Amino acid sequence: MANQPAQNLPNIDLGDHQSLWKEHLELQTKVLESVDAKYIFPSKGWQSARKVLDIGCGEGSHFLRIQSQYPDKSYTGIDVDKDAISMAQAKTSEVLFLAKDLYSYTPTQEFDFAIARLLIQHLPNLDNFLDFAQACLNPGGTLLVVDGYEELKRIGPKAPLLKAAYDELAKAQKQRGTARNGSLELVNLAYKHGFQVEQEIIEALYAERDFSKQDLKHLYEVNSRVIKELYGVPLDLNAIYAQLDDWVLDNAPVTVGVHILTLQKI
Numbered sequence: 179m180a181n182q183p184a185q186n187l188p189n190i191d192l193g194d195h196q197s198l199w200k201e202h203l204e205l206q207t208k209v210l211e212s213v214d215a216k217y218i219f220p221s222k223g224w225q226s227a228r229k230v231l232d233i234g235c236g237e238g239s240h241f242l243r244i245q246s247q248y249p250d251k252s253y254t255g256i257d258v259d260k261d262a263i264s265m266a267q268a269k270t271s272e273v274l275f276l277a278k279d280l281y282s283y284t285p286t287q288e289f290d291f292a293i294a295r296l297l298i299q300h301l302p303n304l305d306n307f308l309d310f311a312q313a314c315l316n317p318g319g320t321l322l323v324v325d326g327y328e329e330l331k332r333i334g335p336k337a338p339l340l341k342a343a344y345d346e347l348a349k350a351q352k353q354r355g356t357a358r359n360g361s362l363e364l365v366n367l368a369y370k371h372g373f374q375v376e377q378e379i380i381e382a383l384y385a386e387r388d389f390s391k392q393d394l395k396h397l398y399e400v401n402s403r404v405i406k407e408l409y410g411v412p413l414d415l416n417a418i419y420a421q422l423d424d425w426v427l428d429n430a431p432v433t434v435g436v437h438i439l440t441l442q443k444i
C-alpha cells in the first residue's frame with residue numbers, strides 16, 4: 179500500500195477547533211439519519227454482516243448510532259485523527275477505535291461490511307482507498323459509500339452568502355487535490371480494484387420530510403465556521419447567520435444531495 183500522506187482535514191491543525199468539528203459531525207449525522215434506515219439497514223449485506231468497519235469514523239457519533247440499533251454485530255472504527263479516536267473511544271468500550279491512516283495502514287481481511295461515510299470528499303487518492311477497502315473485506319463483503327452530491331444541494335434564494343461560502347469551499351478543496359463529488363469516480367475504478375457495483379443512488383433529501391430544517395440551519399451555521407476557521411475562507415459570519423434567520427422561515431424547497439454507492443468485493 180502506498181505511503182501517501184492524507185492531504186485532507188486531519189492535516190489542518192484542529193487545535194481549539196475540536197469541539198467545532200465534533201459539533202459539525204454530530205449535526206451531519208442528524209441530517210442524514212434517514213439514509214441509514216433506507217439504504218444501510220435493509221440491505222442484504224448489512225443483515226448478514228457480523229463484523230463491521232467504519233473507515234474515517236471521526237468522533238464516532240454516526241457509528242455509535244448504528245451500533246446502538248444493531249448491538250449484536252462487532253464494530254471497529256478507524257480514523258487518522260487521533261483526537262477524534264480518543265473522543266470516540268471515551269464514549270464506549272463496545273466498539274474498537276483505532277487511530278490509523280488508511281494510506282499507510284495494512285488492515286487484516288476480516289470485515290463483512292465497511293462504511294465510508296462523508297470520507298471520499300476528503301481523500302486525494304481513490305485507488306489507494308479502494309485497495310484499502312478490498313484488503314479489509316472478506317470475499318463477498320460490502321463497501322458502502324455515502325457522500326454528498328453537490329448538484330442536488332438546493333439552498334434556496336434567501337441565503338446567497340452561504341451559497342457563495344460553499345463555492346469558495348469547493349475551490350479550497352480542489353486546491354488540496356480533493357473533490358466534493360469525488361465519490362462519483364468510484365464506479366469507474368471499482369472493477370479494477372476487485373469490486374462489482376451492486377447499487378448506485380443519487381437522491382435529494384428534503385427539509386421537513388427527511389430532516390428538520392432547524393437542524394440544517396444549525397448545521398449551516400456550524401459549517402460556515404468550519405469553512406472560515408478550518409479552511410481559511412474569509413467570511414462575514416454574522417451576515418450569513420442573519421440571512422439564515424430569514425431563510426429558515428422561507429418556503430422555497432431546500433434539499434441536501436446524497437450519493438450512495440454499494441460495492442461488493444468479488
Ligand SMILES: C[S@@+](CC[C@H](N)C(=O)[O-])C[C@H]1O[C@@H](n2cnc3c(N)ncnc32)[C@H](O)[C@@H]1O
Pocket residue numbers: 184186187188203206207233234235236237239240256257258259262278279280281294295296297300301
Ligand atoms: C467528514 S468526517 C466523517 C466522519 C464520519 N464518517 C461521519 O460520517 O460522521 C471525515 C473523516 O475522515 C477522516 N479521514 C480523512 N482522511 C483519512 C485517512 N487518510 N485515513 C483515515 N481517516 C481519514 C477524517 O479524519 C474525518 O474524521
